[in-house]
Amino acid sequence: MSLLGLISPRSQGIRYLWNTRFHDFYEEYGADTISIVPWLSSKPQIFSADLEVMRQLMSGGVKSPWFRYRSFVLEEWGQNLFTSEKEEWQKHRKILAPAFNSDMYADVWDQAVRTYHDMAEHEGWAYQETVEIPVMQKITSRLAFIMIVVCGFGVEASWSDPTTTSTGDMTFSEALRILVKPSIAVLFPKWMRWLPIKTMREFRKARVMLDQYMRVQVNERRALVKSQIELKEEGSRDIFSVLVRANEVNAQSAHTEKLILSDDELIANVFLMLFAGHETTAETLSATFALLAANQDAQEVLYKQIVEVVGTDRDPTPSEYHQLDKVLNAFYEASRLFPASFAAGRIPVEDSPLVIPDAHGSGRDARIVVPKGILVMGDVLGVAYNPRYYPEPEKFLPSRWEGNGKTDMVTSFGLGPRGCIGRRFATTEAVAFLTMLLRDWKAEPLLKPGESVDEWTKRVIDARFFFTLGIQDVPVRLTRRARA
Numbered sequence: 001m002s003l004l005g006l007i008s009p010r011s012q013g014i015r016y017l018w019n020t021r022f023h024d025f026y027e028e029y030g031a032d033t034i035s036i037v038p039w040l041s042s043k044p045q046i047f048s049a050d051l052e053v054m055r056q057l058m059s060g061g062v063k064s065p066w067f068r069y070r071s072f073v074l075e076e077w078g079q080n081l082f083t084s085e086k087e088e089w090q091k092h093r094k095i096l097a098p099a100f101n102s103d104m105y106a107d108v109w110d111q112a113v114r115t116y117h118d119m120a121e122h123e124g125w126a127y128q129e130t131v132e133i134p135v136m137q138k139i140t141s142r143l144a145f146i147m148i149v150v151c152g153f154g155v156e157a158s159w160s161d162p163t164t165t166s167t168g169d170m171t172f173s174e175a176l177r178i179l180v181k182p183s184i185a186v187l188f189p190k191w192m193r194w195l196p197i198k199t200m201r202e203f204r205k206a207r208v209m210l211d212q213y214m215r216v217q218v219n220e221r222r223a224l225v226k227s228q229i230e231l232k233e234e235g236s237r238d239i240f241s242v243l244v245r246a247n248e249v250n251a252q253s254a255h256t257e258k259l260i261l262s263d264d265e266l267i268a269n270v271f272l273m274l275f276a277g278h279e280t281t282a283e284t285l286s287a288t289f290a291l292l293a294a295n296q297d298a299q300e301v302l303y304k305q306i307v308e309v310v311g312t313d314r315d316p317t318p319s320e321y322h323q324l325d326k327v328l329n330a331f332y333e334a335s336r337l338f339p340a341s342f343a344a345g346r347i348p349v350e351d352s353p354l355v356i357p358d359a360h361g362s363g364r365d366a367r368i369v370v371p372k373g374i375l376v377m378g379d380v381l382g383v384a385y386n387p388r389y390y391p392e393p394e395k396f397l398p399s400r401w402e403g404n405g406k407t408d409m410v411t412s413f414g415l416g417p418r419g420c421i422g423r424r425f426a427t428t429e430a431v432a433f434l435t436m437l438l439r440d441w442k443a444e445p446l447l448k449p450g451e452s453v454d455e456w457t458k459r460v461i462d463a464r465f466f467f468t469l470g471i472q473d474v475p476v477r478l479t480r481r482a483r484a
């Protein structure tokens with residue numbers, strides 16, 4: 001979409017995709033894939049809410065001619081798994097994938113449980129019967145931040161760490177928080193960071209500090225990992241340590257020496273985790289709380305399963321993840337209704353065929369060739385609200401994910417070999433945290449004076465856009481559940 005398109009009242013800016021998700025847009029043209037031809041200037045674009053078209057665009061691995069639309073935010077730290085294509089992408093994926101293993105997920109689970117206890121203690125919830133949370137995102141964002149800092153970087157972080165920048169030197173945690181909070185600083189040209197504006201100054205300082213810190217860390221961990229390998233000792237399980245270790249092992253092996261990341265690439269990938277995994281998880285979790293608060297029956301189903309599986313007097317263990325499938329399904333359903341990554345832009349690097357299925361009875365599939373350089377937008381929101389795939393798409397129905405193979409239809413984490421590498425990281429964190437919180441508390445809408453639940457739902461269950469799609473501020477009231 002052009003700048004003019006984004007600001008024109010007819011297009012309603014970036015909310016256009018949200019406002020058209022109920023398919024009137026596609027129905028108007030009798031197709032799930034349409035082309036948009038600008039009146040004055042700029043190239044035509046193709047939009048598709050068809051799952052088959054999305055598969056062709058998004059699933060491609062090393063051979064795919066469909067390159068991702070460039071993301072300046074994710075390029076901030078250099079080439080990484082998200083921004084690279086073809087053989088370069090394959091190299092990054094092969095090195096990173098082993099870090100996402102069952103040990104790491106067990107670590108994520110334990111850390112999410114620990115963080116819940118830490119939060120309850122520091123927020124003073126222990127002796128309260130009700131807790132009012134004006135903005136749930138403040139909780140989920142801090143959780144997601146701690147998770148990625150501890151399990152991604154291997155750095156200690158806790159609920160009581162300061163959240164604002166002190167006037168003295170920044171801590172590592174503070175600097176990360178500045179970079180990770182949705183800031184317009186990343187969107188402006190780099191020279192603008194030298195302007196005498198507080199946000200820009202802080203951003204620049206945090207950026208420089210983290211860069212220096214990470215370079216020292218790479219060297220220190222490399223030395224540590226080398227000695228661990230020699231002594232055949234087990235290393236730490238955070239992503240950073242696992243990557244440094246994989247790099248060292250590969251560097252020592254004649255067969256895999258091509259699978260080595262430079263220091264810059266290593267750092268770029270660790271920061272990518274922070275960006276790709278923080279806001280996405282925090283917003284989806286907040287949406288899950290909002291939807292469960294507005295749908296008490298669905299919340300009771302989860303509560304029942306949590307008590308059946310875990311009981312009320314011990315913490316859940318990582319091996320119970322699969323038994324808590326109703327909790328996972330609620331998170332999946334929230335990610336369908338509020339897909340953080342709401343559109344998948346792809347541009348072919350050569351003229352490329354695209355099959356457009358006959359979704360509305362036109363008689364046959366269309367086979368087109370998309371010229372090199374034309375933007376094709378996989379409309380993730382359009383698919384998520386397409387009644388051909390999800391009956392009554394606007395309803396929050398976690399039970400739609402029950403049954404064998406149903407979760408293959410989860411599109412909110414991407415598709416195929418280029419799908420989200422952090423999917424299990426996010427779902428593990430979510431299931432562990434939801435289990436802990438919903439076992440202790442019943443979540444309900446926190447209403448304004450005189451407001452009804454319907455009015456709350458209208459106000460809150462609505463999209464908000466920044467780098468990703470999120471939900472409006474979620475105000476929730478927690479009431480303590482009686483323990484058996």
Ligand code: HEM
Pocket residue numbers: 058068081082093272273274276277278280281284335339340341343344345411412413414415417418419420421422423425426
């Ligand atoms: C609810 C949480 C999350 C959602 C909804 C989500 C969604 C997605 C989607 C849709 C893609 C594919 C985008 C495309 O093809 O254009 C993706 C890719 C990716 N995600 Fe996530 N993500 C989440 C959490 C995470 C976490 C926790 C991490 C890291 C710890 C992560 C790391 C990545 C990376 C590195 C890629 C690029 C993979 C590749 O290109 O091979 N994500 N994510």
